[in-house]
Amino acid sequence: MSMLTYKCKECLHWSIKRREQLVIVALLSMSYTSVKRISECLIKPLHDLSPEAKQPLHLTPLELFALNVNYSQKGLLFPKPPPSENQDFSITAYLDDLRYSLSATLDHFYLLASRLATKIEENPPSYVIYLDCKNSPGVKFIYATVDATISDILQPGDVPVVVRSFFDLNNAISYDGHTLPLLSIQVTELVDGIFIGGSINHVLADAASFWHFMGAWSEIFKSKEKSFVSISRPPVLKRWVLPGYDPVISLPYTHHDQFIERFEGPPLVERFFHFSSASVSKLKAKANSECNTNKISSLQAVIALLWRCITRARRLSDDDETSSSLMVGNRRRMTPPLSNDYFGNPVGMVGGTATVRELMTNGLGWAAFRLYEAVINYNDTIVKENIESWIKKPFIFKRSQMINKNIILVLSSPRLDMYGCEFGLGKALAVRSGWMNKDDGTINLYPGREGGGSMDVEVCFTSSQTMMNLDSDEEFMDALKIE
Numbered sequence: 001m002s003m004l005t006y007k008c009k010e011c012l013h014w015s016i017k018r019r020e021q022l023v024i025v026a027l028l029s030m031s032y033t034s035v036k037r038i039s040e041c042l043i044k045p046l047h048d049l050s051p052e053a054k055q056p057l058h059l060t061p062l063e064l065f066a067l068n069v070n071y072s073q074k075g076l077l078f079p080k081p082p083p084s085e086n087q088d089f090s091i092t093a094y095l096d097d098l099r100y101s102l103s104a105t106l107d108h109f110y111l112l113a114s115r116l117a118t119k120i121e122e123n124p125p126s127y128v129i130y131l132d133c134k135n136s137p138g139v140k141f142i143y144a145t146v147d148a149t150i151s152d153i154l155q156p157g158d159v160p161v162v163v164r165s166f167f168d169l170n171n172a173i174s175y176d177g178h179t180l181p182l183l184s185i186q187v188t189e190l191v192d193g194i195f196i197g198g199s200i201n202h203v204l205a206d207a208a209s210f211w212h213f214m215g216a217w218s219e220i221f222k223s224k225e226k227s228f229v230s231i232s233r234p235p236v237l238k239r240w241v242l243p244g245y246d247p248v249i250s251l252p253y254t255h256h257d258q259f260i261e262r263f264e265g266p267p268l269v270e271r272f273f274h275f276s277s278a279s280v281s282k283l284k285a286k287a288n289s290e291c292n293t294n295k296i297s298s299l300q301a302v303i304a305l306l307w308r309c310i311t312r313a314r315r316l317s318d319d320d321e322t323s324s325s326l327m328v329g330n331r332r333r334m335t336p337p338l339s340n341d342y343f344g345n346p347v348g349m350v351g352g353t354a355t356v357r358e359l360m361t362n363g364l365g366w367a368a369f370r371l372y373e374a375v376i377n378y379n380d381t382i383v384k385e386n387i388e389s390w391i392k393k394p395f396i397f398k399r400s401q402m403i404n405k406n407i408i409l410v411l412s413s414p415r416l417d418m419y420g421c422e423f424g425l426g427k428a429l430a431v432r433s434g435w436m437n438k439d440d441g442t443i444n445l446y447p448g449r450e451g452g453g454s455m456d457v458e459v460c461f462t463s464s465q466t467m468m469n470l471d472s473d474e475e476f477m478d479a480l481k482i483e
Contacts, residue, residue, distance in 0.1 A: 290365025
């Protein structure tokens, strides 16, 4: 047997960790047949666009900032109607209904059928990326099958790798919307279920906008109307512009190679944890009691628990600095506030930092109150100052510059109405996500299926050992046990 010589402990550690990652991926992949694509097409709006709808839509600073961000991938798992209840169910007819209702939905969300475009001028120098609504090839629609059951997806402790194949446009970044669809829908038929997954360009939509679209599509699907269908929440498509500034933003580049980055994330192990409404309520009460306040929210209490327990699971040193970052919406934080129906990507990032010793010594309430302060101090003034600063010196986010092994990054929100999207199959069994925009310590939050303030938490690590440590953390497990 040959021996490898490592020049430092870090190299040895990296080699062991990398082998562990590859073993994880191999083990998770072995048990599943591949997803087979049966058909695909492009879906356009049901009716012709008005002249106004064909006008260029200029992107905001928060949207241009995200050109290197991968497409967002979220979807719903439904049971097939059992033969005893619906002997007339036909997957062919069901797909036809989905395609038609999707086309009708695009009458309202027509920008999803378009593509990005770049206009470059030399005198004076100008580099403008915008949404070309006249170029409207459509939304991609895929039908696929897989020889797997609902229990194959939901029963394993860790999320099976096959779930990643339930989504299209893996590895695509938002800039690719120049040539790729801005939205791709993949309907995957399981043995006893149907998964409807969406991959949406992150320049165009945050999580709130994606689920807004899905809700509208579900609403139109259920209406069975065959003409223009009104919806309860028409999207606000007009872009918000910082007062006093030109809506047309020229980036300081001459070629996309100067700012494009394609970052390949590490292999991950992903697991879901369920917090009952009673558990969430108890955590909120505990956090507020420890700080003698009533200001800490349920969300802040749960994230504080995750921050503490994940930090412990990582086995960090007491003097290491750790941080918890939260993606937050700007709509209601601005003055005047944006409509909840504003369709775009108006998001920001807030968070707290602490040494491991501070986080462990001071308790749940202390951590939760730091998050409360970060959120409450993120207001209209901060949002507009950040946007103005970016306009004066534009730059494009690069994920490689944000890597921090001691961070937890919280995405999505349990306050979004995901289970209201039914598509004729009743309430979904579960929400699942693809593998884009994830790294060690990434957390996605979803509402619990039973409602009532319950939450499902998706946790991602590069190390299976860290996941095992979290799964045996006493504080974490005690919170999960509360029914």
